[in-house]
Amino acid sequence: EDVEFADRERLEKLVEKIQVVLKKLIDSFHLGNVIKNGVATVIAGRPNAGKSTLLNALLNEERAIVSDIAGTTRDTIEESLNIDGINFRFVDTAGIRKAQDSIESIGVDKAMSEIQKSTVALHVVDISDTTPEMVWSDIDTFKIIGTRFVIILNKMDLNPYTKPEEYYKEGLISAKNIITTSALNKMNIEALKEHLYHTVIDHPELMDQTIVSNTRHYDALHKSYESLAAVLHGLQSGITGDFVAMDIRQALHFLGEITGEIHTDDLLESIFTRFCIGK
Known part of the structure; x- marks a missing residue:
């Protein structure tokens, strides 16, 4: 009828x-994945920005190979770290740039894939040679809906007078998602860990359901x-x-x-x- x-x-x-x-x-569902598999946290950025050094600083051990040669990391490296009861699954990726050879190209493709799958993305910036405009362009290139980006202004020891405000951009970067650090000197690493913890935990609307x-x-x-x-x-x-x-x-x-x-x-x-x- x-x-x-x-x-x-x-x-x-x-x-x-x-x-x-x-x-x-x-x-x-994102929180469910956190409970089952840990928070998928990708460490991304341009070559030689200090991504592997940051991973080592977070883990407090020499897990990733570090050198001054851009493109040292060719494949992804995964390690887990428990921060105040929350398990974070860190993925260190190859530097994102136009690949110099076929092997590096595979690494770059993997990096982009990991960003797409991540819950949190740490975008590491070498402040000694990266302008705010370059950072904005990078974030716009691989910003994924559902992924929370944290901007890591790294190598502050090389330019301690850098102001985070210079990198702010409405709707993209603010005081809420930017951290200054020197991964080499382990500066602000504990503050970064606290920031990561609150990035996940400060969503009560997900916790009570x-x-x-x-x-x-x-x-x-x-x-x-x-x-x-x-x-x-x-x-x-x-x-x-x-x-x-x-x-x-x-x-x-x-x-x-x-x-x-x-x-x-x-x-x-x-x-x-x-x-x-x-x-």
Whole structure:
């Protein structure tokens, strides 16, 4: 039977409420990964910016090979560090530049891939030869939605009069995501650790809710959310009830992939009884 929604406004509000709940669950996936695998924290930047030295300073050991030759790090190096109960999984990457050979090119590609997968990205800057404009350009190049960038102004021992404010740019860099350091001298390393800890922990909206850590559940929630977005679009644009009902079925189907307990026909009958009229 054809159906039509008698009270589209009320149904819209219900769908929007459900979307809010789904969005919180979807957003919790990053935190779920933190609990399971540690905070994916990539150390990135131009060659010879001091990325490997920074990793060694954080770990307080000589884990990565360090030299003055740009491009020394060709592959990624992974190490874990527990900071006040939070496990951070650091990934030291090759310097990002136009590769000089095929091996370095693979390293650069890996670095970009790690940035895309990261929860936190430490962008290390050699203040002795990198202008603010160069930093802004770099961040714009590989800024990823969902990744929190921390700008590390490194080698402060070479130019101690550098002002962090010179690197500020609205919507990109501010006092909230910039740290000055000298990795070689282990200057401000403890402050950086504290900053990393708060980057993860200062999100109470994620801490007081159910946490999604299963990739399959995350995908199902995403698909259900998208189906509900289609429901809203249909209700707002006057699409016939039959097509809107199809999107509702889709949303319920994806939620059922998680719970295994959703009986689509029963729920649809309840929705139709409350919001629809036959025609």
